[in-house]
Amino acid sequence: MASADLPTPRTPEGRDGLAALLAHPERAVVALDFDGTLAPIVADPDQARAHPGAPAALARLAPRLAAVAVVTGRPAGVAVRYGGFAGVRGLEHLVVLGHYGAERWDAVSGQVHTPGAHPGVTAVRAELPGHLDRIGAWSGTWIEDKGGRAVAVHTRRTEDPDAAFEALRGPLHELAETHGLMVEPGRYVLELRPPGMDKGVALAAYLREVGAGCVLYAGDDLGDLAAFAAVDDLRKNGMPGLLVASAGTAESPPEVAEQADVTVTGPDGVVALLDALADALE
Numbered sequence: 001m002a003s004a005d006l007p008t009p010r011t012p013e014g015r016d017g018l019a020a021l022l023a024h025p026e027r028a029v030v031a032l033d034f035d036g037t038l039a040p041i042v043a044d045p046d047q048a049r050a051h052p053g054a055p056a057a058l059a060r061l062a063p064r065l066a067a068v069a070v071v072t073g074r075p076a077g078v079a080v081r082y083g084g085f086a087g088v089r090g091l092e093h094l095v096v097l098g099h100y101g102a103e104r105w106d107a108v109s110g111q112v113h114t115p116g117a118h119p120g121v122t123a124v125r126a127e128l129p130g131h132l133d134r135i136g137a138w139s140g141t142w143i144e145d146k147g148g149r150a151v152a153v154h155t156r157r158t159e160d161p162d163a164a165f166e167a168l169r170g171p172l173h174e175l176a177e178t179h180g181l182m183v184e185p186g187r188y189v190l191e192l193r194p195p196g197m198d199k200g201v202a203l204a205a206y207l208r209e210v211g212a213g214c215v216l217y218a219g220d221d222l223g224d225l226a227a228f229a230a231v232d233d234l235r236k237n238g239m240p241g242l243l244v245a246s247a248g249t250a251e252s253p254p255e256v257a258e259q260a261d262v263t264v265t266g267p268d269g270v271v272a273l274l275d276a277l278a279d280a281l282e
């Protein structure tokens with residue numbers, strides 16, 4: 001089956017990945033990032049919501065696939081709420097891997113499974129406001145409290161988000177190191193979180209768990225490159241895969257589109273792609 005609306009991937013690996021998904025959807029996993037991929041980027045992270053067409057597009061696809069998963073830096077429960085993913089007909093088996101895979105929500109139980117607070121994150125949450133004052137962080141720098149597994153510092157709402165971001169890099173790396181944490185850079189955000197987990201580790205484990213035969217992964221930011229690398233490794237070992245970049249804005253990291261097989265324009269383009277896939281499979 002094929003659809004006129006489906007893009008032609010620019011690489012042979014991507015073309016194989018798309019062909020495998022269309023030929024054997026029952027063996028395919030579609031996994032997507034949340035912010036910037038399923039949800040438009042907005043200035044206030046608490047106001048981010050999934051594209052209005054995203055839950056419906058995923059719900060059309062999910063019953064025909066091995067699995068659909070969201071893989072996000074958000075706490076899993078937050079992505080479920082902001083995505084409107086709970087209780088959606090067709091998404092009864094959806095899984096959300098939150099905090100870069102450290103925690104997990106599944107639609108079957110409706111529960112979040114989390115490893116609990118990390119002592120380094122607990123310490124950083126307490127120290128961070130004073131630390132930002134001491135280093136003279138730009139006005140408008142904003143701390144997103146993400147619970148016990150991560151804390152994020154955003155610069156989007158400062159007068160010069162790029163300069164504010166660069167000024168924070170060194171001091172936040174030092175603070176993270178002091179507490180056994182790593183820094184995850186993103187779009188005008190630096191997140192301090194425990195090492196040892198990333199979207200690639202999380203995605204590869206999930207694909208093994210469900211016995212996937214092929215995968216589509218879509219993302220927009222630097223944190224998604226670990227998942228891209230995992231798909232690339234799997235392709236080298238014989239599992240077809242398709243990498244999709246949600247890009248097209250001035251702030252989109254160029255690496256994401258460079259490493260993808262297909263580039264679409266933001267969540268609008270992602271939802272259109274999901275709908276085109278669903279059309280092709282119906």
Ligand SMILES: O=P(O)(O)OC[C@H]1O[C@H](O[C@H]2O[C@H](CO)[C@@H](O)[C@H](O)[C@H]2O)[C@H](O)[C@@H](O)[C@@H]1O
Pocket residue numbers: 033034035036040041042043044045048071072073074144146152154156186187188189191221223
């Ligand atoms: O893995 P993701 O689902 O992409 O989450 C990564 C981080 O995304 C959020 O920040 C980004 O989106 C915000 C809302 O659109 C935007 O204001 C910010 O500049 C972006 O970096 C979120 O706030 C973080 O907690 C996520 O880890």
